[in-house]
Amino acid sequence: MKKYVWIIGLLLSLPVLGNTSFEWYEGKGWAMSRINIFDKTYEVRGLNETWVKKFNLIFEGIDVREIPVAASPLAFRFHETVLFSIPGTGQVYQFQKDKKAFVRLDKTFFRGYNFHALQYVKHDTLFSLGGEGFWRSNSILSFFDFKNKEWEEIKTTGESPPGLLNFSAGLNSDGSKVLAIEAFQQGNYQVPQLGIYELDLLTHIWRKKGDLDFYTFKKLGHSTANFNMLGDLMFFSDPQFGYYADAATNQVYKYVGSKKLFFLIESQLFQRGNMLFSIHLDKNDPKGLLKLDSMSMSELGENSQLIGEFYSKNTVLGQFDYPVFIMSLLLFVSIFINIKLVFKRKKNFIDSSVISMPLGGQAFINLFKAHGPNYLVGTEEISALLGCEKKAFDTQRQYRAQFIISMNQYLFNKYFVEDAIYRQNSKEDKRFIQYCLKQEVYEIIKNSN
Numbered sequence: 001m002k003k004y005v006w007i008i009g010l011l012l013s014l015p016v017l018g019n020t021s022f023e024w025y026e027g028k029g030w031a032m033s034r035i036n037i038f039d040k041t042y043e044v045r046g047l048n049e050t051w052v053k054k055f056n057l058i059f060e061g062i063d064v065r066e067i068p069v070a071a072s073p074l075a076f077r078f079h080e081t082v083l084f085s086i087p088g089t090g091q092v093y094q095f096q097k098d099k100k101a102f103v104r105l106d107k108t109f110f111r112g113y114n115f116h117a118l119q120y121v122k123h124d125t126l127f128s129l130g131g132e133g134f135w136r137s138n139s140i141l142s143f144f145d146f147k148n149k150e151w152e153e154i155k156t157t158g159e160s161p162p163g164l165l166n167f168s169a170g171l172n173s174d175g176s177k178v179l180a181i182e183a184f185q186q187g188n189y190q191v192p193q194l195g196i197y198e199l200d201l202l203t204h205i206w207r208k209k210g211d212l213d214f215y216t217f218k219k220l221g222h223s224t225a226n227f228n229m230l231g232d233l234m235f236f237s238d239p240q241f242g243y244y245a246d247a248a249t250n251q252v253y254k255y256v257g258s259k260k261l262f263f264l265i266e267s268q269l270f271q272r273g274n275m276l277f278s279i280h281l282d283k284n285d286p287k288g289l290l291k292l293d294s295m296s297m298s299e300l301g302e303n304s305q306l307i308g309e310f311y312s313k314n315t316v317l318g319q320f321d322y323p324v325f326i327m328s329l330l331l332f333v334s335i336f337i338n339i340k341l342v343f344k345r346k347k348n349f350i351d352s353s354v355i356s357m358p359l360g361g362q363a364f365i366n367l368f369k370a371h372g373p374n375y376l377v378g379t380e381e382i383s384a385l386l387g388c389e390k391k392a393f394d395t396q397r398q399y400r401a402q403f404i405i406s407m408n409q410y411l412f413n414k415y416f417v418e419d420a421i422y423r424q425n426s427k428e429d430k431r432f433i434q435y436c437l438k439q440e441v442y443e444i445i446k447n448s449n
Helices: 214-219 297-302 322-347 361-371 379-386 393-415 439-445
Strands: 022-026 031-036 041-045 052-056 058-060 074-078 081-086 091-096 101-104 118-122 125-133 136-145 150-154 169-171 177-181 193-200 205-213 227-230 233-236 243-246 251-255 268-272 275-281 290-296 304-309 421-425 433-437
Touching (some): 022 074, 074 118, 081 125, 118 169, 150 393, 169 227, 205 214, 227 268, 275 297, 297 304, 361 379, 361 393, 361 439, 379 393, 379 433, 393 439, 433 439
Parallel strands (some): 058 101
Antiparallel strands (some): 022 031, 031 041, 041 052, 074 081, 081 091, 091 101, 118 125, 125 136, 136 150, 177 193, 193 205, 227 233, 233 243, 243 251, 268 275, 275 290
16 A cells, blocks of 8 residues: 555545545545445445445534535545545544544534645644635645644744645645645736745745746636646646646646547546556546546656746845844844843742743733632633734634743743643533643742732
8 A cells, every 4th residue: 555655636635526525535446435424324436336335334423514515525544544624614524444433523613714725644643734715815834633623823934825725736745845836816817927835844934936927827728827736746727738847847848648638627637656547537438437547657758748947936035035034033142042041040030031921911820810720711711811802713713822822931931830821621511622820830920929
């Protein structure tokens, strides 16, 4: 199994076919599997065959009414199971074949900001990048926390795209980087150029590689810059008729070989090892059966014509990221100052001068002074302290997350207590989160001014 590389628009992702159908390609052949959410059964079928029930399923924590009527779940191999994610909802499911179970993993209630996000599994973690909602796209990177059953944001740096969608983003062959063409801004379809961006998944640093001349690109017959990433090649898909780019060499090619039907507009493209596969309707068959075709990567190269340069590269001046330089300089100065503060704290632990308390921090501490060490602070209470309770739900989450991070950093710098503020599930309703303060910190601050 390890010798097969499954890349369908993104690394390690499997296509889920149909609207709100938990379907995926299974195994070495082209058999398909699906979760029949109406009959609660696991079913399989071969290419051009009918569905066959294999066994009944146990549904755990699933209310089928919460599954959107029209959605496109994404499927990912995850050890001996299959994970499903429904972009735009935050919902995550898992098919556990050995237990004959279909389980909902998340506790998400909010939905709406990451439709069409690029999602992938890396290092046993499910990630989501970009997406759109509330009339705009974004380039937010987040991961699903299996322990807390929630999505958490990961900070990225560098020059990021104003927004990206899974139609025009994908992982390279070794899964170390994301390559993306910036998404259209809402209502603006006459942009002359689109930025080409690269995200290093180890450092979480964005870099702009250059700009795509979109007017010239449209002359090739494309309506958008949407593509499917297969290996390190970007196969343009709107419409799909054989154009592809190699971002590493900055070249665009067109397939001109004899397999004219390989790149039909409606074809689904896959890669396994060094082979490309195309599945499409056989228009010469009266039954409308699916046809499977294949092509080696070397055959593709031998039968392709060079079209020209893919994008114009940034100049050295353009690549120099002044904001990052300034932030790096400030970080260096901050580290230097904090090193001096550490030595100072060793002389005077309690009274040492440290980083300023974040906005809302004193009000947060006063809650425990007033109610005692066992007081539990709810998420709505924190939002009110920060003055963001009227903002969008997801915005409130980001405010709260940044506040807790800043407060923990402040308390660590002042009292050398790690994770002074921690969270736990509400005893009344496990779906909700409450925040607590460690006893050792409370003992220090209870009588302080």
